[in-house]
Amino acid sequence: MSIRLSDGRVIPMEMHKVRIVQKVTLPPMAYRLNAIAEAGYNTFLLPTRHIFLDMLTDSGTNAMSDNQLGAMMVSDDAYAGSESFTRLAAAVKDVLGFELCMPVHQGRAAEHLLAKVFVKPGSVVAMNYHFTTSRAHIELAGGTVLELLTDEGLRTASREPFKGNMDLDKLSAAIGQYGERIAYIRMEATTNLVGGQPFSMDNLRGVKEIASAHNIPLVFDASLISENAFLIKEREPAYRDCSIGEIIREQMGYVDIVYLSGRKSAAARGGLIATDNRSYFNRLLEWLPVYEGFATYGGMSTKEIEAMAVGLREMCETDVAGSAIQFIKYFVDRLEANGVPVVTPAGGLACHVDAKRFLPHLPQVQYPAGALAAAIYLASGIRSMERGTISTDRDQQGNEVLADLELARLAVPRRVYTMSHIEYAVDRITWLHRWRAQVGGLQFVEEPPVLRFFFGRLAPVGDWPQRLAEAFVKEFGAEC
Numbered sequence: 001m002s003i004r005l006s007d008g009r010v011i012p013m014e015m016h017k018v019r020i021v022q023k024v025t026l027p028p029m030a031y032r033l034n035a036i037a038e039a040g041y042n043t044f045l046l047p048t049r050h051i052f053l054d055m056l057t058d059s060g061t062n063a064m065s066d067n068q069l070g071a072m073m074v075s076d077d078a079y080a081g082s083e084s085f086t087r088l089a090a091a092v093k094d095v096l097g098f099e100l101c102m103p104v105h106q107g108r109a110a111e112h113l114l115a116k117v118f119v120k121p122g123s124v125v126a127m128n129y130h131f132t133t134s135r136a137h138i139e140l141a142g143g144t145v146l147e148l149l150t151d152e153g154l155r156t157a158s159r160e161p162f163k164g165n166m167d168l169d170k171l172s173a174a175i176g177q178y179g180e181r182i183a184y185i186r187m188e189a190t191t192n193l194v195g196g197q198p199f200s201m202d203n204l205r206g207v208k209e210i211a212s213a214h215n216i217p218l219v220f221d222a223s224l225i226s227e228n229a230f231l232i233k234e235r236e237p238a239y240r241d242c243s244i245g246e247i248i249r250e251q252m253g254y255v256d257i258v259y260l261s262g263r264k265s266a267a268a269r270g271g272l273i274a275t276d277n278r279s280y281f282n283r284l285l286e287w288l289p290v291y292e293g294f295a296t297y298g299g300m301s302t303k304e305i306e307a308m309a310v311g312l313r314e315m316c317e318t319d320v321a322g323s324a325i326q327f328i329k330y331f332v333d334r335l336e337a338n339g340v341p342v343v344t345p346a347g348g349l350a351c352h353v354d355a356k357r358f359l360p361h362l363p364q365v366q367y368p369a370g371a372l373a374a375a376i377y378l379a380s381g382i383r384s385m386e387r388g389t390i391s392t393d394r395d396q397q398g399n400e401v402l403a404d405l406e407l408a409r410l411a412v413p414r415r416v417y418t419m420s421h422i423e424y425a426v427d428r429i430t431w432l433h434r435w436r437a438q439v440g441g442l443q444f445v446e447e448p449p450v451l452r453f454f455f456g457r458l459a460p461v462g463d464w465p466q467r468l469a470e471a472f473v474k475e476f477g478a479e480c
């Protein structure tokens, strides 16, 4: 929810109160300078004790509700036939509308099973946009990914409300070109890698019509489904008076298989696959005990199954579905007003700073998004995530593949941070923007061949971190 104050300002409002807290510290500049060097200028390698606000990801870092924690205490640890699974299946039926479901250990495990069953060498999976793990599993099974996002989707400065939409003309053309090689169509809610951007109900309906006409299964990645539903309610006039639950159920009516990571909208951990198609279900189920576990736990702890079941129900409350979105909107609007280049409109999951426009003096081979993430840590103690060329591995010939976008992503975990945290982040990023000419590039010193963004180590080109630190200390002092 957001509230209009008497001076006209609109601010996001926390519709919960804090009952358990975790202590954080703000390490001073000299400490941060050392810590980021030790981490090879890769924010993935920073230990939590060196971090003030952890905005790396919203995955598994959300605050649970009292009801979720309570449910974890009554879980049933049976290997087979667990009551916890029965409660999960009931939540899936009520919220998503599907009769058949299986838990998996997390979202990528669902992607693994789907690729195993549906993707063969030569297969093509058409999607609005890829997610790292979804692409990896499709390619490991010998398939390729075809991204059919509308052209507007990759424009970082935009007013288009549904930048996660699939381009229906591109979809028809792809079906014409690839025919039966298309294993399935994948729609990802609140499209992660283009900045948490939603697709509209109208677009999903259009995709469904084309998929049905050609008998192609439609698979829905629902990891961030409640945020996409919230943005449909806000931005698609026909749905203004619908509840989040009604929007989700209409969406599910169009899809053949849904899967999700329980670490995001559901504010738990684990994942699941659900469908009403018995034949698809049985083909997936065959592999579940091989890779995940028995049908009623699928590699999850029963405590997390209980938390996910409650989380699925709670994400249908408007205040829960919109909890991060309202803060992200405030975060993005404030930065934009201060002249900082951010991805607009604000989406779900995170505030994304556009590193190509923030650091226009850096060539893309010096990793502007990685340099910006390191500089944000120096300026604030906040951990963000590089989403750009470092996150894109080299091709098979060893050439650098330049990413479409260079973004530093500041995730807003659901119900974790408060207004003053967001104000602080806005202030320090705005300060950094004033000093942007001081920020230089990065180069690899240790570069793993696969998913290099996780473990790769880099070094600054020149001594820019020291110079940036000096400018900071001159203005704010050595203590902060």
Ligand SMILES: *Cc1c(COP(=O)(O)O)cnc(C)c1O
Residues within 6 Å of the ligand: 059, 106, 107, 108, 109, 131, 133, 134, 188, 192, 221, 223, 224, 260, 261, 262, 263, 264, 270, 271
């Ligand atoms: C996080 C995520 C996944 C993968 O889920 P994990 O639980 O991290 O394995 C897949 N798709 C989307 C859209 C995600 O955000």
